Amino acid sequence: MENLFSLNGKxxxxxxxGRGLGEAIATALAEYGADVALAGRTLPDLEDVATRLxxxxxxxxxxxxxxxxVESIERLAKEVVAAxxxxxxxxxxxxxxxxxxxxxxxxxxxxxxxxTNLKGTFFCCQAVGRVMVAQNHGRIVNIASQMAKVxxxxxxxxxxxxxxxxxxxxxxxxxxxxxxxxxxxxxxxFIETQMTAKMFEDEQFRQSVLDxxxxxxxxxxxxxxxxxxYLASEAGDLVTGSTLLVDGGWTAW
Numbered sequence: 001m002e003n004l005f006s007l008n009g010k011x012x013x014x015x016x017x018g019r020g021l022g023e024a025i026a027t028a029l030a031e032y033g034a035d036v037a038l039a040g041r042t043l044p045d046l047e048d049v050a051t052r053l054x055x056x057x058x059x060x061x062x063x064x065x066x067x068x069x070v071e072s073i074e075r076l077a078k079e080v081v082a083a084x085x086x087x088x089x090x091x092x093x094x095x096x097x098x099x100x101x102x103x104x105x106x107x108x109x110x111x112x113x114x115x116t117n118l119k120g121t122f123f124c125c126q127a128v129g130r131v132m133v134a135q136n137h138g139r140i141v142n143i144a145s146q147m148a149k150v151x152x153x154x155x156x157x158x159x160x161x162x163x164x165x166x167x168x169x170x171x172x173x174x175x176x177x178x179x180x181x182x183x184x185x186x187x188x189x190f191i192e193t194q195m196t197a198k199m200f201e202d203e204q205f206r207q208s209v210l211d212x213x214x215x216x217x218x219x220x221x222x223x224x225x226x227x228x229x230y231l232a233s234e235a236g237d238l239v240t241g242s243t244l245l246v247d248g249g250w251t252a253w
Contacts, residue, residue, distance in 0.1 A: 004235035008033035011084040012232070013076075015067060015124060016094035018045030020193035021143070024221030025091055025228050026053065026060075032229055034089060035059035037080045041066060059084065067094045067120030068112075077127035086135060089232045090128045092121045092142045095161075102156040110157045117161035118168070125172055129181065138181040139232045142169050143224070146189050146247040162187075166243045173241030182240035186227045189247035191219040214249035 012029045016022040017038035026036050030053040038046045038053075038060065046062035053060035061083055065076040080087055095117045098109045121142055132138025147159040148166040166185055173183040190196065190209050200206045200218070210216060227246050230236050245251055 005229055005233045006033050007089070007229070007233060010034040010088040010232075011037065011080075011086050012089035012091065013037045013039060013080050013087050013128065014091045014093055015039045015065065015120075017091075018042055018049055018062075020195050021188075021191060021221050021224055022091075022093040023049050024225045025093060028222070028225035028229055029089065029091075029232070030056050030058040030060065032233070033058075034232075035084060037061055037063060037084060037087075039063045039065040039076055039080075040094065067124060068115040070123050073120070073123045073127050076124075077131060081131060087128050087131050088135075088138060090124065090132075090138070090140045091228055091232070092124050092140070092165075094120055094124075095143065097155065097158045099154045101154055105157055113157040114161050114164075117158070118164040121165050122168055125168070125183070129172065129176060132181045133176060133179040136180050138176075138179075139236070140172070140181065140183040141228050141231045142183070142185040144169070144185040144187040144243055146187050146245060146250050148185075148187050148243060149245070149251045169243060170241045177240060182231070182236065184231045184236070184239055184241070185243040186224055186231070187243050187245045187247065188224045189213060189219050189250050191221060191224060193221060212250050212253070213247070214252065217248065219246060219248065 012034040014026045017026045018040045030036050035058050050060040050062045066072040142165050144165045145162040148162040169185040223246050227244050
Protein backbone atom coordinates (compact mmCIF):
# COMPACT_ATOMS: atom_id res chain seq x y z
CA MET A 1 0.00 0.00 0.00
CA GLU A 2 1.29 3.47 -0.85
CA ASN A 3 2.43 5.70 1.98
CA LEU A 4 -0.60 7.94 2.45
CA PHE A 5 1.20 9.93 5.15
CA SER A 6 4.15 10.98 3.01
CA LEU A 7 4.63 14.73 2.63
CA ASN A 8 7.52 14.52 0.18
CA GLY A 9 7.67 17.59 -2.04
CA LYS A 10 5.26 19.61 0.10
CA UNK A 11 5.93 23.02 1.64
CA UNK A 12 4.52 23.67 5.11
CA UNK A 13 4.21 26.91 7.06
CA UNK A 14 3.93 26.67 10.85
CA UNK A 15 3.17 29.72 12.97
CA UNK A 16 4.47 29.73 16.52
CA UNK A 17 7.04 27.20 15.32
CA GLY A 18 9.94 28.16 17.56
CA ARG A 19 9.24 26.02 20.60
CA GLY A 20 6.88 23.63 22.35
CA LEU A 21 3.97 22.34 20.33
CA GLY A 22 4.93 24.31 17.21
CA GLU A 23 8.44 22.89 17.24
CA ALA A 24 7.09 19.34 17.57
CA ILE A 25 4.66 19.87 14.68
CA ALA A 26 7.34 21.39 12.47
CA THR A 27 9.71 18.53 13.24
CA ALA A 28 7.07 15.92 12.41
CA LEU A 29 6.26 17.64 9.12
CA ALA A 30 9.95 17.57 8.20
CA GLU A 31 10.32 13.93 9.24
CA TYR A 32 7.44 13.03 6.92
CA GLY A 33 9.12 14.80 4.02
CA ALA A 34 7.95 18.43 3.97
CA ASP A 35 10.08 21.52 3.67
CA VAL A 36 9.12 23.83 6.52
CA ALA A 37 8.81 27.60 6.88
CA LEU A 38 8.76 28.64 10.54
CA ALA A 39 7.06 31.86 11.61
CA GLY A 40 6.87 33.66 14.92
CA ARG A 41 7.89 36.69 16.93
CA THR A 42 11.32 35.53 18.10
CA LEU A 43 13.79 34.79 15.32
CA PRO A 44 16.56 33.11 17.42
CA ASP A 45 14.19 30.32 18.55
CA LEU A 46 12.93 29.86 15.00
CA GLU A 47 16.46 29.80 13.59
CA ASP A 48 17.45 27.05 16.04
CA VAL A 49 14.55 24.88 14.91
CA ALA A 50 15.25 25.62 11.24
CA THR A 51 18.84 24.51 11.71
CA ARG A 52 17.70 21.18 13.15
CA LEU A 53 15.23 20.66 10.30
CA UNK A 54 17.88 21.35 7.69
CA UNK A 55 19.98 18.65 9.39
CA UNK A 56 17.14 16.25 8.45
CA UNK A 57 17.74 17.12 4.80
CA UNK A 58 14.80 19.51 4.44
CA UNK A 59 14.68 23.11 3.37
CA UNK A 60 13.75 25.28 6.32
CA UNK A 61 13.76 29.01 6.96
CA UNK A 62 12.66 31.32 9.77
CA UNK A 63 10.35 34.29 9.20
CA UNK A 64 9.30 36.96 11.67
CA UNK A 65 5.59 37.68 11.97
CA UNK A 66 3.14 39.36 14.31
CA UNK A 67 -0.10 37.46 13.79
CA UNK A 68 -2.12 40.27 15.37
CA UNK A 69 -1.22 42.54 12.43
CA VAL A 70 -2.72 41.83 9.03
CA GLU A 71 0.06 43.57 7.09
CA SER A 72 2.63 41.38 8.86
CA ILE A 73 0.70 38.23 7.93
CA GLU A 74 0.32 39.28 4.30
CA ARG A 75 4.05 40.01 4.10
CA LEU A 76 4.78 36.58 5.58
CA ALA A 77 2.73 34.78 2.93
CA LYS A 78 4.54 36.64 0.15
CA GLU A 79 7.97 35.97 1.67
CA VAL A 80 7.30 32.24 2.08
CA VAL A 81 6.08 31.90 -1.53
CA ALA A 82 9.11 33.85 -2.74
CA ALA A 83 11.45 31.55 -0.78
CA UNK A 84 9.76 28.18 -1.37
CA UNK A 85 7.66 28.69 -4.49
CA UNK A 86 4.37 27.56 -2.94
CA UNK A 87 2.56 26.73 0.32
CA UNK A 88 0.85 23.35 0.51
CA UNK A 89 0.24 23.12 4.26
CA UNK A 90 -0.54 25.81 6.83
CA UNK A 91 -0.56 25.04 10.55
CA UNK A 92 -1.96 27.89 12.64
CA UNK A 93 -0.31 27.15 15.96
CA UNK A 94 0.48 30.63 17.31
CA UNK A 95 -1.59 31.32 20.41
CA UNK A 96 -1.61 32.55 23.97
CA UNK A 97 -3.62 32.43 27.17
CA UNK A 98 -3.96 34.72 30.16
CA UNK A 99 -5.28 32.78 33.13
CA UNK A 100 -7.74 34.94 35.06
CA UNK A 101 -11.18 34.66 36.59
CA UNK A 102 -13.84 36.10 34.29
CA UNK A 103 -14.54 38.95 36.71
CA UNK A 104 -10.90 40.04 36.48
CA UNK A 105 -10.36 39.88 32.71
CA UNK A 106 -9.53 43.31 31.31
CA UNK A 107 -10.24 44.66 27.87
CA UNK A 108 -6.52 44.45 27.15
CA UNK A 109 -6.47 40.77 28.19
CA UNK A 110 -9.45 40.00 25.99
CA UNK A 111 -8.02 41.80 22.98
CA UNK A 112 -4.60 40.14 23.30
CA UNK A 113 -6.11 36.66 23.42
CA UNK A 114 -8.71 37.13 20.69
CA UNK A 115 -6.33 39.05 18.42
CA THR A 116 -3.73 36.29 18.60
CA ASN A 117 -5.87 33.15 18.74
CA LEU A 118 -8.81 34.07 16.51
CA LYS A 119 -8.00 37.16 14.46
CA GLY A 120 -4.50 35.86 13.77
CA THR A 121 -5.80 32.46 12.73
CA PHE A 122 -8.38 33.96 10.37
CA PHE A 123 -6.02 36.33 8.60
CA CYS A 124 -3.31 33.66 8.28
CA CYS A 125 -5.94 31.42 6.71
CA GLN A 126 -7.01 34.25 4.42
CA ALA A 127 -3.50 35.20 3.25
CA VAL A 128 -2.37 31.62 2.68
CA GLY A 129 -5.82 30.60 1.46
CA ARG A 130 -5.38 32.96 -1.48
CA VAL A 131 -2.21 31.09 -2.40
CA MET A 132 -3.86 27.69 -2.02
CA VAL A 133 -6.98 28.62 -3.97
CA ALA A 134 -4.77 29.80 -6.84
CA GLN A 135 -2.86 26.49 -6.67
CA ASN A 136 -6.15 24.55 -6.48
CA HIS A 137 -4.71 22.58 -3.58
CA GLY A 138 -3.92 23.04 0.08
CA ARG A 139 -4.25 21.73 3.62
CA ILE A 140 -4.94 24.05 6.56
CA VAL A 141 -4.80 22.77 10.13
CA ASN A 142 -5.82 25.13 12.90
CA ILE A 143 -4.76 24.36 16.45
CA ALA A 144 -7.87 24.77 18.56
CA SER A 145 -8.36 23.19 22.00
CA GLN A 146 -10.68 20.87 23.85
CA MET A 147 -11.84 24.18 25.35
CA ALA A 148 -13.56 24.88 22.05
CA LYS A 149 -16.00 22.21 23.27
CA VAL A 150 -15.99 22.52 27.08
CA UNK A 151 -15.50 25.29 29.62
CA UNK A 152 -12.72 25.48 32.22
CA UNK A 153 -11.99 27.81 35.09
CA UNK A 154 -10.14 31.09 34.51
CA UNK A 155 -10.15 30.71 30.73
CA UNK A 156 -13.20 32.64 29.52
CA UNK A 157 -11.44 34.56 26.74
CA UNK A 158 -9.36 31.53 25.75
CA UNK A 159 -12.43 29.28 25.48
CA UNK A 160 -14.22 31.95 23.44
CA UNK A 161 -11.26 32.27 21.07
CA UNK A 162 -10.88 28.54 20.53
CA UNK A 163 -14.62 28.06 20.05
CA UNK A 164 -14.34 30.71 17.36
CA UNK A 165 -11.48 28.80 15.71
CA UNK A 166 -13.63 25.64 15.53
CA UNK A 167 -16.51 27.51 13.87
CA UNK A 168 -14.19 29.42 11.55
CA UNK A 169 -12.72 26.09 10.44
CA UNK A 170 -16.15 24.93 9.29
CA UNK A 171 -16.88 28.07 7.29
CA UNK A 172 -13.55 28.07 5.46
CA UNK A 173 -13.88 24.35 4.73
CA UNK A 174 -17.21 24.97 3.01
CA UNK A 175 -15.98 28.00 1.05
CA UNK A 176 -12.74 26.46 -0.21
CA UNK A 177 -13.76 22.83 -0.81
CA UNK A 178 -14.36 23.60 -4.51
CA UNK A 179 -10.68 24.60 -4.74
CA UNK A 180 -9.43 21.34 -3.21
CA UNK A 181 -8.39 23.12 0.00
CA UNK A 182 -9.25 21.27 3.19
CA UNK A 183 -9.55 23.13 6.48
CA UNK A 184 -9.56 21.24 9.76
CA UNK A 185 -8.67 21.79 13.40
CA UNK A 186 -6.93 19.77 16.08
CA UNK A 187 -8.24 20.23 19.60
CA UNK A 188 -5.78 19.01 22.25
CA UNK A 189 -6.23 18.52 25.96
CA PHE A 190 -3.56 19.87 28.32
CA ILE A 191 -0.16 19.16 26.73
CA GLU A 192 3.12 18.82 28.59
CA THR A 193 5.57 21.37 27.18
CA GLN A 194 8.17 23.75 28.54
CA MET A 195 5.48 26.43 28.64
CA THR A 196 3.07 24.35 30.76
CA ALA A 197 5.67 22.72 33.02
CA LYS A 198 5.36 25.32 35.79
CA MET A 199 1.57 25.03 35.80
CA PHE A 200 1.84 21.30 36.45
CA GLU A 201 4.21 21.76 39.39
CA ASP A 202 0.98 22.32 41.33
CA GLU A 203 0.15 18.69 42.15
CA GLN A 204 -3.43 19.46 43.09
CA PHE A 205 -4.02 21.13 39.72
CA ARG A 206 -2.24 18.33 37.88
CA GLN A 207 -4.41 15.71 39.56
CA SER A 208 -7.60 17.68 38.86
CA VAL A 209 -6.70 17.61 35.16
CA LEU A 210 -5.80 13.91 35.17
CA ASP A 211 -9.08 13.09 36.89
CA UNK A 212 -10.88 14.48 33.83
CA UNK A 213 -8.92 12.40 31.30
CA UNK A 214 -10.15 8.79 31.01
CA UNK A 215 -6.86 7.62 29.47
CA UNK A 216 -5.13 8.86 32.61
CA UNK A 217 -2.28 10.93 31.20
CA UNK A 218 -1.50 14.40 29.94
CA UNK A 219 -0.95 14.93 26.25
CA UNK A 220 2.48 15.03 24.67
CA UNK A 221 3.48 17.20 21.71
CA UNK A 222 3.83 14.09 19.53
CA UNK A 223 0.13 13.31 20.08
CA UNK A 224 -0.85 16.60 18.47
CA UNK A 225 1.84 16.41 15.79
CA UNK A 226 0.55 12.99 14.69
CA UNK A 227 -2.96 14.39 14.23
CA UNK A 228 -1.59 17.25 12.16
CA UNK A 229 0.30 14.82 9.90
CA TYR A 230 -2.91 12.88 9.27
CA LEU A 231 -4.89 15.98 8.33
CA ALA A 232 -2.06 17.45 6.22
CA SER A 233 -1.44 14.25 4.26
CA GLU A 234 -3.23 12.27 1.58
CA ALA A 235 -4.62 10.07 4.35
CA GLY A 236 -6.95 12.92 5.30
CA ASP A 237 -8.07 13.83 1.79
CA LEU A 238 -11.78 13.36 2.50
CA VAL A 239 -11.72 15.15 5.86
CA THR A 240 -12.64 18.83 5.97
CA GLY A 241 -14.50 21.09 8.38
CA SER A 242 -13.70 18.75 11.27
CA THR A 243 -12.24 19.37 14.70
CA LEU A 244 -10.22 16.33 15.74
CA LEU A 245 -10.16 16.01 19.51
CA VAL A 246 -6.86 14.77 20.93
CA ASP A 247 -8.04 14.86 24.51
CA GLY A 248 -7.68 11.39 26.02
CA GLY A 249 -11.45 11.19 26.30
CA TRP A 250 -12.01 14.42 28.29
CA THR A 251 -14.97 15.50 26.15
CA ALA A 252 -16.48 11.99 26.07
CA TRP A 253 -17.87 12.44 29.58
